[in-house]
Amino acid sequence: xxxxxxxxxxxxxxxxxxxxxxxxxxxxxxxxxxxxxxxxxxxxxxxxxxxxxxxxxxxxxxxxxxxxxxxxxxxxxxxxxxxxxxxxxxxxxxxxxxxxxxxxxxxxxxxxxxxxxxxxxxxxxxxxxxxxxxxxxxxxxxxxxxxxxxxxxxxxxxxxxxxxxxxxxxxxxxxxxxxxxxxxxxxxxxx
Numbered sequence: 783x784x785x786x787x788x789x790x791x792x793x794x795x796x797x798x799x800x801x802x803x804x805x806x807x808x809x810x811x812x813x814x815x816x817x818x819x820x821x822x823x824x825x826x827x828x829x830x831x832x833x834x835x836x837x838x839x840x841x842x843x844x845x846x847x848x849x850x851x852x853x854x855x856x857x858x859x860x861x862x863x864x865x866x867x868x869x870x871x872x873x874x875x876x877x878x879x880x881x882x883x884x885x886x887x888x889x890x891x892x893x894x895x896x897x898x899x900x901x902x903x904x905x906x907x908x909x910x911x912x913x914x915x916x917x918x919x920x921x922x923x924x925x926x927x928x929x930x931x932x933x934x935x936x937x938x939x940x941x942x943x944x945x946x947x948x949x950x951x952x953x954x955x956x957x958x959x960x961x962x963x964x965x966x967x968x969x970x971x972x973x
Contacts, residue, residue, distance in 0.1 A: 829929040831878035836863070837930040838878050849959055851966045852899065857892040859900055861963050862934070864926075867942055868955050868962055869908050871900045871935040880929050882919060893933060899971045900935045907969040910937035 831838040840848035840860050849861040851871065862870040873896045875889045885893065901913055914936040918924040957965075 826927060826929060829880070831930075833929075835878060835927070835930050837872075837874045837927065837932060840874075841876055845967065846960060846963065849963050851903070851963055852896060852970050854892045854896055856886075856889045857896055859896050861959050861966075863959070865955065865959075866914075866936050867938065868957055869904050869910070869937045869966060871904070871966070873897050873900060873933040873935065875931060878930050880919075880931055882917060882931060885931070897933055897935060900966075902971045903966050903969040904935065904937045907965050908937055910939055912938040914938060 826834045826836070837860070840850055841853070841858055842848070843850070845851075845853075849863065850858055851861060852859040856877070857873060857875045860872050860874060862872050873893050875885060875893060877889065879885065897915060901915070904910060904913070914934065917931065917933050918926075919928075919931075921928045
């Protein structure tokens with residue numbers, strides 16, 4: 783957004799902030815919703831399920847509110863609240879467990895099956911050119927929420943990494959999470 787839609791009406795020519803600083807020729811893309819992520823809002827306060835784990839909370843909400851795309855018997859699929867790309871899915875066991883080796887056979891099989899179904903739904907809904915699929919096990923490995931295992935499915939397109947995330951630390955997403963959840967739920971494979 784360039785701020786053009788915020789220009790005053792009725793002949794005034796000074797938009798908010800006019801006269802503060804020197805114009806530098808840069809356009810601004812304001813993303814105030816990212817401040818919640820930066821401040822760690824909504825992040826668990828500890829390692830237990832009672833410490834505010836979002837992956838323990840999401841299944842207890844209705845699908846739209848919890849951003850749940852699909853539910854299985856031992857695992858479910860939810861949209862990433864801070865996605866790398868539109869359609870960034872997380873496959874989570876219902877059980878609060880941090881180690882992949884702690885999953886039982888049914889959980890392991892269902893996480894794999896939901897991962898395949900997620901790739902199919904993303905392919906049907908968005909036609910990505912590739913995927914990143916994997917887990918970050920432990921904080922030092924990059925897990926933002928290390929206490930509850932989750933597998934990422936990130937759809938990728940040629941050119942989706944450009945100067946915005948690399949230099950500006952900003953992702954541009956073409957639709958709201960609610961729209962993405964609805965579209966993927968509609969394209970979810972039926973057994």
